[in-house]
Amino acid sequence: MLKKSMAVLLGILFMFAAIPAVSVLAQDKVAELVYASPYAPTHPYSVADIRVFEKIEKETKGAVKFKPYWNGTLISSRESMSELKKGVGDMAFVTPIYEKSGVDLTKAILDFFSDSNPQVNAKIYWELYNKFPEIRKEYESVKVLAVTVGIPMYLMTTKKAVKSLEDMKGMRIRVTGDAMMRSMKALGAEPVGMPVTDMYESLQKGLIGGVIFAHGDYKSLKLAEVVKFETENFTQDRGVYVSRAMNKDKWALLPANVQKVFDANRDYWGVEIFTEQGKPEDMGKDLATKANIQFVKMDNAGIKKYSDILEKENEVQAQELEKRGFPGTKIYKEARRLVKLYNKKK
Numbered sequence: 001m002l003k004k005s006m007a008v009l010l011g012i013l014f015m016f017a018a019i020p021a022v023s024v025l026a027q028d029k030v031a032e033l034v035y036a037s038p039y040a041p042t043h044p045y046s047v048a049d050i051r052v053f054e055k056i057e058k059e060t061k062g063a064v065k066f067k068p069y070w071n072g073t074l075i076s077s078r079e080s081m082s083e084l085k086k087g088v089g090d091m092a093f094v095t096p097i098y099e100k101s102g103v104d105l106t107k108a109i110l111d112f113f114s115d116s117n118p119q120v121n122a123k124i125y126w127e128l129y130n131k132f133p134e135i136r137k138e139y140e141s142v143k144v145l146a147v148t149v150g151i152p153m154y155l156m157t158t159k160k161a162v163k164s165l166e167d168m169k170g171m172r173i174r175v176t177g178d179a180m181m182r183s184m185k186a187l188g189a190e191p192v193g194m195p196v197t198d199m200y201e202s203l204q205k206g207l208i209g210g211v212i213f214a215h216g217d218y219k220s221l222k223l224a225e226v227v228k229f230e231t232e233n234f235t236q237d238r239g240v241y242v243s244r245a246m247n248k249d250k251w252a253l254l255p256a257n258v259q260k261v262f263d264a265n266r267d268y269w270g271v272e273i274f275t276e277q278g279k280p281e282d283m284g285k286d287l288a289t290k291a292n293i294q295f296v297k298m299d300n301a302g303i304k305k306y307s308d309i310l311e312k313e314n315e316v317q318a319q320e321l322e323k324r325g326f327p328g329t330k331i332y333k334e335a336r337r338l339v340k341l342y343n344k345k346k
Contacts, residue, residue: 031064031254033246036074036089044276045093045148046070049244052146052269059261064254066091081245085141090250096138097241103138108321108328110150110239111179111314112335115307118237120342121149122270125240127338132331139242143251145262146269150238151277154230157210158203161229161294165302173210174199179313180212180236186309200226212236215288216280224284224291233297234306244269 035053039046046068053066069075075083080094081103096103097110109128113121125147129135155162155173162168169188175181176193184191192208202208203226211223212235218224251259288295298306314332321328 030062031258033064033066033090033250034074035066035068035091035093036084037068037070037093038072038075038077038080038095039070039093041068041070044280045243045273048269048272048276049093051272052265055268056261056265059265060258063258081142084245084247087247087249089247091145091244091246094142094243094245095241104324105132105135105321105326105328105331106138106241108317108326109135109331109335110241111177111237111310111317112332113150113239113339114237114310114314116237116339116343118149118152118274121237121240122147122267122274124335124338124342125149128331128335131334132327134326135331139245141248142245143248144242144245146242146244146266146273147240148243148277149240149270149274151214151216151281152235152237153212153214154232155210155212155234156223156227157229157231158206158226159209159228161296162210162231162234162298163296163302164299165305171209172207173212174202174208175212175236177236179310179317182313182316183306183310186313187306196221203227214281215284216277218284218288218291218293219280220284224287224293227288227293229294229296230288231298232295233303243273 035049037046037049041047041050049068053068057065069089074088075092077095078098079100080092081096081099083089084092084094096106113124116124157171157173160167162171165187170190172190172192173184174194175184175191181191181193194202194208199208199211200222203211203223211227213221213223218227246262254262315329318328318332321331
């Protein structure tokens with residue numbers, strides 16, 4: 001009887017002793033996360049990613065490790081969100097603005113950040129994201145990890161400096177975005193849409209007279225070889241967009257303490273992205289200066305008219321969203337309120 005009781009007691013003790021052991025093993029197991037990016041490991045975006053990976057690995061005490069696949073070996077730019085959802089990787093650099101459908105609000109609100117300091121735009125975006133479930137719904141198939149704040153782009157021309165709207169009339173200028181396309185047409189220019197790959201040759205041959213691009217592209221796209229003038233106060237702000245995400249099923253498998261580390265690094269990741277993409281901007285402007293590109297400014301009347309027209313086109317964009325069942329006007333008004341609120345000291 002005693003032997004039987006001892007056997008039962010030992011069995012119970014063994015059972016309870018085994019529970020924490022299993023828990024420890026589960027916590028100590030390293031999760032290797034496959035990260036897919038269309039960019040090279042030396043690209044500014046990737047440099048920022050690597051820095052964040054190292055930080056998260058340290059803060060989770062090695063509970064997660066990252067295995068990156070660069071240069072588009074796993075994921076494309078056109079369907080990155082769809083591919084991540086299907087599990088081509090655990091995490092990815094995503095470009096929802098290129099998706100064929102499902103992210104209508106994301107695409108439409110990019111121009112709602114016009115005339116805002118990029119350093120406050122992430123804050124504005126997250127407030128919109130938290131306030132409007134319609135925005136969050138576009139990302140219900142993935143776990144959002146970070147956003148990218150677009151670097152401002154500038155009017156660059158080849159044959160003449162644009163100091164007034166009159167100088168721009170009839171000029172063929174390569175632009176992006178529906179609101180910008182309509183705005184440029186209203187200002188008297190001839191907006192043109194074309195792939196980046198065709199831009200250099202088109203400028204060189206005079207097929208277009210200007211582009212709106214970032215300073216870093218003086219080097220990366222060799223624009224310093226063909227551009228002669230920059231109207232530095234005629235800018236296009238590229239807004240904010242989700243750019244890093246995780247497969248939702250993979251996210252659900254991560255322990256809660258690891259999830260907290262990722263969430264705590266959301267803003268840090270965004271700051272690192274912004275910082276790294278800004279470095280080529282400085283180098284590009286230095287290159288432009290050395291290439292004797294002339295930096296000019298448009299007169300105040302021209303800039304005001306440009307701002308007014310862009311604002312009007314954004315209102316049209318909001319109304320178009322309303323027709324499609326989205327709260328476009330509410331989002332637009334809230335975005336503009338936040339732009340004014342956070343740019344008071346600009």
